[in-house]
Amino acid sequence: MKNDVPVKFFDISKRFGDTLAVDSADFSIHKGEFFGLLGPNGAGKTTLIKLLIGLANPTEGTAEVFGYDINEDYRQVHSYVGFAPAEANLDREFNIFDNLRFHAGYNGVSPREQLERAEQQLKKFDLWEKRNDKPYELSTGMRKKLLFARSMIIDPKIVILDEPTAGLDLETKEAVQNNIKKITEEGVTILFTTHQIDEAERLCDRVAIMNEGKVIEIGPPEELLESGQGDLVRITLAEEIDSLPGKLTRDGLRVELVSEKKEVRATVADGSEAAADIMRALHGAGIATKAVHVEKASLEDLFLQLTSKDDKTVSKENRVGGR
Amino acid sequence: MFLTLLKREVFRYVKNPSVTIGTPILSQILYIIVFGLVLGPRIGSVANHSYISFMLPGLVMMALITNSFMNPGWSLYMARHFDWIDPILSSPMSSTQMVSAYILAGVLRGLLVGTVLIIVALILPGVVAVTHLPFVLIYLVVVAFLGASLGTIVGLWADKFDHIVLAQTFALFPLVFLGGVFYSLEMIEDIYILSILVKFNPVTHMINGLRYGMIGVAELYIPFGLTGLVLLSSALFLVCVWLFRRGYNLRI
Ligand SMILES: Nc1ncnc2c1ncn2[C@@H]1O[C@H](COP(=O)(O)OP(=O)(O)OP(=O)(O)O)[C@@H](O)[C@H]1O
Ligand SMILES: [Mg+2]
Numbered sequence: 001m002k003n004d005v006p007v008k009f010f011d012i013s014k015r016f017g018d019t020l021a022v023d024s025a026d027f028s029i030h031k032g033e034f035f036g037l038l039g040p041n042g043a044g045k046t047t048l049i050k051l052l053i054g055l056a057n058p059t060e061g062t063a064e065v066f067g068y069d070i071n072e073d074y075r076q077v078h079s080y081v082g083f084a085p086a087e088a089n090l091d092r093e094f095n096i097f098d099n100l101r102f103h104a105g106y107n108g109v110s111p112r113e114q115l116e117r118a119e120q121q122l123k124k125f126d127l128w129e130k131r132n133d134k135p136y137e138l139s140t141g142m143r144k145k146l147l148f149a150r151s152m153i154i155d156p157k158i159v160i161l162d163e164p165t166a167g168l169d170l171e172t173k174e175a176v177q178n179n180i181k182k183i184t185e186e187g188v189t190i191l192f193t194t195h196q197i198d199e200a201e202r203l204c205d206r207v208a209i210m211n212e213g214k215v216i217e218i219g220p221p222e223e224l225l226e227s228g229q230g231d232l233v234r235i236t237l238a239e240e241i242d243s244l245p246g247k248l249t250r251d252g253l254r255v256e257l258v259s260e261k262k263e264v265r266a267t268v269a270d271g272s273e274a275a276a277d278i279m280r281a282l283h284g285a286g287i288a289t290k291a292v293h294v295e296k297a298s299l300e301d302l303f304l305q306l307t308s309k310d311d312k313t314v315s316k317e318n319r320v321g322g323r
Numbered sequence: 324m325f326l327t328l329l330k331r332e333v334f335r336y337v338k339n340p341s342v343t344i345g346t347p348i349l350s351q352i353l354y355i356i357v358f359g360l361v362l363g364p365r366i367g368s369v370a371n372h373s374y375i376s377f378m379l380p381g382l383v384m385m386a387l388i389t390n391s392f393m394n395p396g397w398s399l400y401m402a403r404h405f406d407w408i409d410p411i412l413s414s415p416m417s418s419t420q421m422v423s424a425y426i427l428a429g430v431l432r433g434l435l436v437g438t439v440l441i442i443v444a445l446i447l448p449g450v451v452a453v454t455h456l457p458f459v460l461i462y463l464v465v466v467a468f469l470g471a472s473l474g475t476i477v478g479l480w481a482d483k484f485d486h487i488v489l490a491q492t493f494a495l496f497p498l499v500f501l502g503g504v505f506y507s508l509e510m511i512e513d514i515y516i517l518s519i520l521v522k523f524n525p526v527t528h529m530i531n532g533l534r535y536g537m538i539g540v541a542e543l544y545i546p547f548g549l550t551g552l553v554l555l556s557s558a559l560f561l562v563c564v565w566l567f568r569r570g571y572n573l574r575i
Pocket of ligand 2: 046
């Protein structure tokens with residue numbers, strides 16, 4: 001290792017035709033950190049990961065893993081990183097035991113150890129009975145576990161998990177989360193992506209929120225919430241309205257209309273003050289209200305605020321994750 | 324690393340011998356029966372050898388080049404199609420190691436089929452199969468290497484299943500069939516265009532060389548052909564490594 005920084009992006013960008021999938025990402029992940037990458041579909045999370053592990057060529061910029069350049073020193077970089085993709089890319093010509101031992105072998109594990117480690121991982125993830133099955137004979141959840149097991153078999157210093165808990169039942173999800181947590185206790189750095197914001201809030205030391213290729217916020221979940229916008233104001237309207245009064249959208253407040261357009265929400269620093277302001281604006285525009293709530297904002301509220309489109313209207317379908 | 328990938332690429336056909344080894348051998352044996360044993364006597368002798376002895380090196384070459392081509396071709400195409408190449412690309416293996424594993428596995432598959440066919444030839448009565456052993460070996464290896472390198476390039480290029488079949492039907496088969504598997508150069512002397520084209524066809528030189536090794540007859544100058552083939556296969560290998568390094572159809 002050249003230095004102690006597991007991942008450092010240097011203004012890295014990736015363009016696909018007209019789409020800037022990753023737009024000058026420039027941040028580091030610290031040693032032993034549990035780092036979450038959040039963002040709506042198409043934000044560029046997977047692309048950013050692919051740039052790091054040799055599956056995508058950057059259009060501009062570069063990145064380093066423990067001081068090694070992802071292009072020039074790709075062999076060192078790859079030896080440190082275990083990766084579990086969001087979609088199964090398992091070898092369909094071989095059973096899952098062979099999948100694991102070959103993977104260990106590609107990464108320089110000795111032949112004898114390959115067998116031992118494959119067995120150990122399959123047992124750890126309750127897949128030992130399935131060892132002779134082909135990957136496509138497993139259920140979605142089992143495949144997720146297998147991908148995770150495969151990423152761990154090379155004893156990585158950094159583990160990258162793309163949506164490791166998507167599609168898992170509650171019990172499996174908790175088991176996987178606990179496994180991930182255990183890994184961090186061994187000093188391994190974790191980079192993971194998720195659409196479940198409560199998960200990120202609970203597990204991550206720091207998160208980065210991506211939208212349209214850009215990293216728009218980065219920091220510990222608590223700090224992001226405190227950084228000015230810690231309260232959530234919810235005002236239930238007497239009836240649906242089509243759009244927010246002009247005054248509200250002008251004021252620089254981040255206000256949006258949700259729940260079939262019968263609720264106004266804002267994530268703000270001071271809830272009671274903002275609530276009064278918004279009420280005044282609504283009443284001024286002749287809109288009747290039914291109830292007012294001020295509560296502590298969650299990361300999800302902040303996330304929705306940050307990634308919502310210009311019209312400030314977020315329909316239920318477009319909301320990411322949910323609880 | 325390299326060894327594991329090589330092992331994987333070899334296991335994929337070894338565990339399925341009826342398809343990967345049995346099929347090509349059966350088809351070549353059918354050629355031997357139909358062309359060699361049935362039609363052969365009517366054609367008479369070619370270059371002082373029975374027609375079947377003359378034709379056999381061509382059949383071996385045909386099986387050798389298609390089989391060494393198929394392995395990396397299909398394997399790489401599928402690995403890309405189903406993305407299971409990704410963990411290989413994210414491993415600490417170098418491009419040269421990856422390419423070598425894909426090519427070598429193809430070479431071994433070609434050699435396996437080729438060797439079995441030569442053994443079959445040795446058993447057949449009245450067939451001359453090995454005159455200059457070193458030449459037989461050299462040509463088997465060089466040609467398998469060429470076929471596997473071509474297969475690697477096609478496996479990277481193919482965007483769909485049909486592309487590999489396309490490459491086989493429109494490039495490989497014409498070259499092989501027009502490379503003098505079934506006829507001597509003397510027989511096509513009158514077809515002027517063909518006789519010129521055939522001399523520029525690398526497959527003609529492959530068959531010519533193997534024929535020299537097997538029955539001791541060469542219609543073209545061996546050192547020239549062999550040098551050309553070695554240069555060509557080295558060039559193709561370098562192209563493969565370059566494509567892998569660039570991530571052609573591998574990285575987004
Ligand atoms: N191979 C590709 N070719 C062209 N465009 C691509 C390719 N891969 C991704 N993109 C584009 O890059 C952008 C970012 O995609 P990416 O997969 O990184 O998003 P994501 O944040 O992982 O989304 P999700 O949460 O849905 O997984 C999208 O606009 C996508 O269409
Ligand atoms: Mg993704």
